[in-house]
Amino acid sequence: MSPRWMRLSLVLGALWAGPLAAAEGPFDLGPEQPGRIRVATDPAAIARLPKDYRFAEPGAFTVGITPGGPPLGSYATDARTVVGADPDFAQLIADSLGLRLKLVPVAWEDWPLGLSSGRYDAVISNVGVTEQRKEKFDFTTYRQGLHGLFVKADSQITQIREPKDVAGLSISLGGGTNQERILVEWNKQNLAAGLKPLELQLFDDEAARLVALRSGRADVIVQPHAQLVFVAARDKDIRQAGTLSAGWPLTSDVAIATRKGSGLVDALTLATNDLIANGTYGRALARWGLEEEALPRSETNPPGLPKF
Known part of the structure; x- marks a missing residue:
């Protein structure tokens, strides 16, 4: 090093x-x-x-x-x-x-x-x-x-398990990441099923992603699960709504x-x-x-x- x-x-x-x-x-x-x-x-x-x-x-x-x-x-x-x-x-x-x-x-x-x-x-x-x-x-x-899908603690979103659960939502995530690759595929599935499109908000750093969620500009934040577990425990203003495999659709x-x-x-x-x-x-x-x-x-x- x-x-x-x-x-x-x-x-x-x-x-x-x-x-x-x-x-x-x-x-x-x-x-x-x-x-x-x-x-x-x-x-x-x-x-x-x-x-x-x-x-x-x-x-x-x-x-x-x-x-x-x-x-x-x-x-x-x-x-x-x-x-x-x-x-x-x-x-x-x-x-x-x-x-x-x-x-x-x-x-x-x-x-x-x-x-x-x-x-x-x-x-x-x-x-x-x-x-x-x-x-x-x-x-x-x-x-x-795992990647985590977290929302504000007072969000009406209760559970995210599959693509249809995020139809029409705004999602904060990192640009050029594996999370973006997965959510782009989820959006394609939703559009093919006649559901509302996702709005992907791409940010380079976690601080900007969290600001987007906390300010209400985004409904969901997606990034590695462990990182968001830490933030939720520290700040107590976000909570988990779901997880997905980092290799989706594979494990x-x-x-x-x-x-x-x-x-x-x-x-x-x-x-x-x-x-x-x-x-x-x-x-x-x-x-x-x-x-x-x-x-x-x-x-x-x-x-x-x-x-x-």
Whole structure:
């Protein structure tokens, strides 16, 4: 990571952390993390580790992570410690393998090179499974990739589950995003069915998208579900009306990425499924309000999203 990017990430992390840290809320963004869930070692998972695998740092599970914002991964109030749902899951995996967790903050665009070069053992940072990525990496799924459809707390809109539910509405979202691709398709379906068209309001940043919703210029905001869970918990003036798969009409799961053929993937999938079975996984997600993103079971290298 470049020094310039690191400085920018620290500033952004502090800005993200500040509002919630200063207010009462369900999320703890302090560096100490006393509520972080820990587990005992998982002998079965350890037995699946390849005998000849050399960890990036002996005795540690080194994980690349992008502190893009809470609740998935963010700098804590000390602007140094990375906290969130992904660090919590990384800790559970490290515990299961009997290893110390070492988190390495990395720019999103740099994680593939860092993983390929062996700088870290895995990446746990909201990485979606795609067929293109599977050519170079192995994947252990651990969360659903969801977009959230949120409305103002006092909105008359109660539920959004399919395209017809948004017919005639104005929707605030990011331009050039996967969300835009999906909503354009929804609009085509509605028009073909003789329903009212959508009005898509495209913005470059979340602040502008939220202003459009809160001012009444938009009826719905659509962006990654976890981000909106955080905003709703912090500000309490928006609420969820629905979710949709980030890969709609296909499913899109989030996964631990490891080097192709490194041999780690089987141990990580086994450890994840044991965490699901004993309930620890669910409690860890609930700590960050992400119960809806839970998977019933982890898979190794499932079908990924095709190239669009």
